[in-house]
């Protein structure tokens with residue numbers, strides 16, 4: 001567990017390196033990430049590589065016991081490359097090039113891009129393989145999808161389809177192209193989604209998204225192979241931006257050693273409470289991508305700006321508290337973005353730990369304290385893992401399918417997951433967020449938000465978990481389609497109808513209208529969607545109170561094997577989730593931390609013998625937390641009051657014996 005910073009030696013006069021390195025060492029920084037945008041300095045003209053400046057920088061920092069992660073520079077093709085080989089530039093749906101000027105102006109399928117990327121990564125790998133200060137690599141920077149329509153992408157898309165379907169007839173039938181005379185009689189008729197309308201065949205669009213992810217994965221794999229071949233002792237990672245995102249991070253990270261996340265919680269006072277909750281989801285989701293601890297490769301150090309007018313500066317305590325939130329939810333190393341604000345370029349006002357003044361100030365002092373705390377606690381937290389008993393399923397394909405076919409005004413797949421996750425966080429229930437492709441055995445409670453695309457294989461895996469004792473919670477828009485985005489011709493929830501013991505007789509997409517349901521003699525509001533349920537072997541547990549379906553079933557429960565399946569036919573308000581999941585969690589014997597005030601979160605990291613409970617006030621207000629016993633604060637080495645007052649952004653960590661709660 002260590003602290004690092006993102007550092008750009010090429011942005012500073014060499015005379016500053018030594019001072020920066022010394023200050024880092026004195027502060028407790030032991031790692032820098034460098035070079036991920038420095039292609040024009042590493043290869044100033046075609047074939048002329050110059051790594052001497054980077055060697056000197058690395059030597060300077062190594063003398064101060066600072067190790068180095070090198071970013072491959074392929075996010076920023078230099079002007080000579082773009083000029084000589086214009087096929088590097090992606091083309092939008094109107095076939096206009098995405099010109100250089102910012103970053104990311106590269107088509108992942110471009111042959112020139114692949115060729116020159118491979119060359120520079122190989123040179124770097126060979127050059128730094130034996131440098132003792134270099135510990136690992138970050139490939140590129142924050143991959144995303146371009147929806148490129150260049151010739152390379154078109155021909156590779158056709159190859160991809162041939163590989164997947166084998167014949168043009170299979171494409172026609174799996175996509176249902178018969179509608180609107182969309183049938184193909186020759187491969188050459190298939191193109192990437194060019195301009196015009198976005199209302200194209202959803203099966204085609206979904207495959208195009210999958211193809212795009214595969215293009216990024218392939219582009220990354222070229223680099224990964226080189227790095228693994230020449231630098232077998234180095235780790236390789238990539239820094240993802242947070243979900244929601246149309247690129248499939250699960251696939252992207254499959255072959256990496258670990259996932260790294262760039263985490264920028266909002267500093268806005270209006271988001272005082274909400275940013276901690278959405279951050280908790282982001283962190284849980286990141287941990288779930290490879291089901292292991294992860295790194296933070298960038299995080300907030302000052303007021304963000306440039307991509308938008310500047311946000312508020314991090315309130316005193318904010319930088320420290322959100323750093324601890326990352327650790328609490330599974331981060332093993334934190335790299336802050338960035339050491340010092342850039343003097344030039346488009347990102348001058350995305351502030352670093354040190355301002356342009358070059359005088360370390362309040363934020364820097366807070367960071368210094370954080371480094372010291374992390375150093376002190378690292379030996380305890382090393383090799384601990386987050387412990388969860390509940391899981392929320394998150395699917396990349398579901399997200400894309402909903403993005404291309406919004407079901408109703410106000411229904412957003414990821415926002416709905418946010419609300420569910422927030423309810424769990426408020427209840428103090430540790431929750432994993434996992435892809436539906438994962439093995440889910442062992443979880444007591446599985447929440448499956450809108451399994452829009454549902455094949456019988458996933459349905460039977462979920463059913464198995466229930467039979468073995470899990471409680472499964474299903475939601476509207478489940479079992480609508482198969483994996484090719486074609487509707488099932490059977491009652492909803494399709495392949496899960498039997499397990500749920502219920503079918504949907506009719507639905508009303510109520511959108512932003514607000515209705516109410518009655519559950520356990522209490523009314524709760526709901527919106528977006530109402531499935532009017534027809535229980536088969538399930539029991540009704542909630543009823544609609546409005547409209548022509550007042551009195552009809554809104555939710556059911558169905559006992560199955562050792563477990564049970566709830567079907568919620570609507571999207572309820574958060575208060576319902578809090579009450580409902582509390583009851584479901586208690587029934588399933590999950591651990592809760594009841595009574596947490598708004599914005600106060602807990603987390604648990606554990607090894608075989610000890611669990612560390614984190615209590616975090618991620619708000620600008622003091623808060624009071626009722627503890628169920630006398631606990632000893634690790635920070636202050638003293639017993640804490642049972643009615644604990646937490647100052648704004650206060651963090652407490654306590655040691656619990658394993659199996660105590």
Ligand code: GAL
Nearest residue numbers: 141142241262298337347350
């Ligand atoms: C990240 C990016 C960094 C920097 C930062 C602040 O998305 O990886 O290079 O731009 O945002 O905008």
Ligand code: ZN
Nearest residue numbers: 107148150153
């Ligand atoms: Zn392309």
